Amino acid sequence: MVHFVGAGPGAEDLITIRGKEHLEKADVIIYAGSLVNPGLLKYAKEGCDIYDSARLTLDEVIDIVKKADGKGKEIVRLHTGDPSIYGAIREQMDALDDLGIMYDVTPGVSSFCGAAAALNLEYTLPTVSQSVIITRMDGRTAVPEKESLESLSEHGSTMVFFLSAGDTKRLSERLIAAGRSEDTPCAIVYKATWPDEKKFRCNLKTLPEVAAKNGIEKTALIIVGDVVEPSVYEKSKLYDPGFTTGFRKGTDT
Ligand code: SAH
Numbered sequence: 001m002v003h004f005v006g007a008g009p010g011a012e013d014l015i016t017i018r019g020k021e022h023l024e025k026a027d028v029i030i031y032a033g034s035l036v037n038p039g040l041l042k043y044a045k046e047g048c049d050i051y052d053s054a055r056l057t058l059d060e061v062i063d064i065v066k067k068a069d070g071k072g073k074e075i076v077r078l079h080t081g082d083p084s085i086y087g088a089i090r091e092q093m094d095a096l097d098d099l100g101i102m103y104d105v106t107p108g109v110s111s112f113c114g115a116a117a118a119l120n121l122e123y124t125l126p127t128v129s130q131s132v133i134i135t136r137m138d139g140r141t142a143v144p145e146k147e148s149l150e151s152l153s154e155h156g157s158t159m160v161f162f163l164s165a166g167d168t169k170r171l172s173e174r175l176i177a178a179g180r181s182e183d184t185p186c187a188i189v190y191k192a193t194w195p196d197e198k199k200f201r202c203n204l205k206t207l208p209e210v211a212a213k214n215g216i217e218k219t220a221l222i223i224v225g226d227v228v229e230p231s232v233y234e235k236s237k238l239y240d241p242g243f244t245t246g247f248r249k250g251t252d253t
Pocket of ligand 1: 009010035079080081082083084085086087109110111112114115161162163164165189190191192193194218219220221
């Protein structure tokens, strides 16, 4: 049996209790060494076989799983953040389905949630933005054309860019050319929740120089939108004394 586990964004205590229990019971752990905090491997039991998938191909990962599962071993496939976001899990699941190997998924705290926590930020502020677009800029790997950052930015929603910190100049230029104003608030969060986390607030125009000055070109998220520096927003209706909810009678009735 394979357990896909979300390791969380970095801090060792941000894995879920269930994820930690899977790690403790695992006979084999295959972890995404490029981003998963190796400190989490302290939860592995003695004798556990540990592999860093950063050095492996998909076929090699599946081969390790196949051999271990054939011997009745418990396998943890440890992915950074939440496995459903840029986790390349579908292709692994399809291969496991073909082999008749069972699996389940334990979610994790995605880095975009870790970044919001680092900034004390609410992505969905009433009247400012009620949507969060999770995306990435195209680079060595393509993004479907209808999801180009130009078309997504038309909504004016909060945007969180994964895998794009390597070219903040192009990101900024393209968003400005697509109509976002130069002073649109932005933030760049490097290694959110890790001990060496760094975070900077800036705007679309200054984003490239802030990234360059601080040497940030990977393991970072870029957040774009007024929620980063909101000037005005409406308070939530949920706690408005005038608003009746299923749990509380308001003055509106
Ligand atoms: N599944 C992961 C994302 C994997 S893609 C998740 O849910 O977070 C890898 C990209 O995620 C990195 O290039 C970076 O953009 C982002 N990332 C992962 N961990 C991060 C962290 N702690 N801080 C900032 N960005 C992070």
